[in-house]
Amino acid sequence: xxxxxxxxxxxxxxxxxxxxxxxxxxxxxxxxxxxxxxxxxxxxxxxxxxxxxxxxxxxxxxxxxxxxxxxxxxxxxxxxxxxxxxxxxxxxxxxxxxxxxxxxxxxxxxxxxxxxxxxxxxxxxxxxxxxxxxxxxxxxxxxxxxxxxxxxxxxxxxxx
Amino acid sequence: xxxxxxxxxxxxxxxxxxxxxxxxxxxxxxxxxxxxxxxxxxxxxxxxxxxxxxxxxxxxxxxxxxxxxxxxxxxxxxxxxxxxxxxxxxxxxxxxxxxxxxxxxxxxxxxxxxxxxxxxxxxxxxxxxxxxxxxxxxxxxxxxxxxxxxxxxxxxxxxxxxxxxxxxxxxxxxxxxxxxxxx
Numbered sequence: 584x585x586x587x588x589x590x591x592x593x594x595x596x597x598x599x600x601x602x603x604x605x606x607x608x609x610x611x612x613x614x615x616x617x618x619x620x621x622x623x624x625x626x627x628x629x630x631x632x633x634x635x636x637x638x639x640x641x642x643x644x645x646x647x648x649x650x651x652x653x654x655x656x657x658x659x660x661x662x663x664x665x666x667x668x669x670x671x672x673x674x675x676x677x678x679x680x681x682x683x684x685x686x687x688x689x690x691x692x693x694x695x696x697x698x699x700x701x702x703x704x705x706x707x708x709x710x711x712x713x714x715x716x717x718x719x720x721x722x723x724x725x726x727x728x729x730x731x732x733x734x735x736x737x738x739x740x741x742x743x
Numbered sequence: 744x745x746x747x748x749x750x751x752x753x754x755x756x757x758x759x760x761x762x763x764x765x766x767x768x769x770x771x772x773x774x775x776x777x778x779x780x781x782x783x784x785x786x787x788x789x790x791x792x793x794x795x796x797x798x799x800x801x802x803x804x805x806x807x808x809x810x811x812x813x814x815x816x817x818x819x820x821x822x823x824x825x826x827x828x829x830x831x832x833x834x835x836x837x838x839x840x841x842x843x844x845x846x847x848x849x850x851x852x853x854x855x856x857x858x859x860x861x862x863x864x865x866x867x868x869x870x871x872x873x874x875x876x877x878x879x880x881x882x883x884x885x886x887x888x889x890x891x892x893x894x895x896x897x898x899x900x901x902x903x904x905x906x907x908x909x910x911x912x913x914x915x916x917x918x919x920x921x922x923x924x925x926x
Contacts (some may be wrong), residue, residue: 603913610884613862620768624782628764628789632748632756635793649819700786724787726794740790742783742816 588739633701639728639735642667642674647741667727667738674736678743683721685727688715691732697721704728745802760789762887763806767813769885770897772880774817784816807891809810810882861920868919876912883909 591638602732646666663678687693690712698702698715709715713731721743744762747755767788771781792809799808869877882889882897895902 603910606913606917611886613865614884615886617866620756620764624785625764627786628760629757631789632753633792634790635796722785724790739856740787740794742787
């Protein structure tokens with residue numbers, strides 16, 4: 584950085600540009616040394632390849648109370664309300680501290696699993712109207728896998 | 744690469760993960776999430792990317808897709824925190840991880856002590872630059888260098904404003920380093 588007094592100047596683009604590039608590269612090395620991607624996260628991302636499933640239909644998140652609902656004054660622990668949609672099928676889910684409540688619409692029986700990662704699945708019971716409950720609140724990323732009417736639907740991954 | 748991964752090529756997936764993880768991580772760190780929240784956002788981003796493989800229309804924009812997804816998840820975390828805890832601020836200050844990497848141990852060796860000191864100062868000075876600069880530089884320093892499209896997706900700022908902002912922030916950082924006599 585010789586000859587650079589560091590004061591803000593009206594440089595031409597190629598005057599301080601080289602010094603900028605050097606400093607940026609120095610920062611890049613600093614990040615690699617002082618704040619690298621944690622090894623266990625890299626492994627989690629590698630393992631996520633198992634979640635790649637072309638046969639399942641993807642139910643996209645179409646409503647998330649965290650983003651789409653107006654906060655209610657004085658209510659700080661309102662349950663998280665989520666709606667996922669895959670074509671004509673939608674899934675409403677309410678996440679509370681006690682667990683999950685939800686329903687498949689239009690009402691239909693379904694086998695449902697809660698996914699917590701590439702290796703973690705927990706079956707749920709749903710009644711003939713597609714209503715389901717779980718007394719275990721999801722921790723961390725989760726998705727629901729539904730088997731209904733001969734097809735498999737998976738909701739978009741979400742952080743609870 | 745994305746197409747190969749769609750076709751079931753695990754090596755292509757590995758290359759994607761290794762090439763893009765630093766960018767996703769930089770977005771998490773730029774938003775100053777706690778470690779626990781940050782880890783969950785990182786995982787959610789990759790789980791969702793795996794799920795969307797084959798549905799991503801422009802594979803060459805996978806980096807921007809990942810950056811944008813990570814950003815939105817970060818913003819949700821911050822929104823959830825703001826709603827749940829109105830008084831105390833649960834966010835932790837950005838800091839280097841406690842674990843010492845092999846590279847860090849190497850840099851600690853005596854002959855590299857000066858360089859290590861400069862790297863640490865550089866890192867400390869980032870916090871004094873103001874939020875916009877700190878965020879931009881944290882994403883900018885991902886490896887390999889992210890494109891402006893990816894940075895735009897990561898931070899929600901216009902591509903056209905990145906160049907001038909980058910220049911201003913880098914010069915501000917250099918001025919602070921010089922003021923502290925670290926050359």
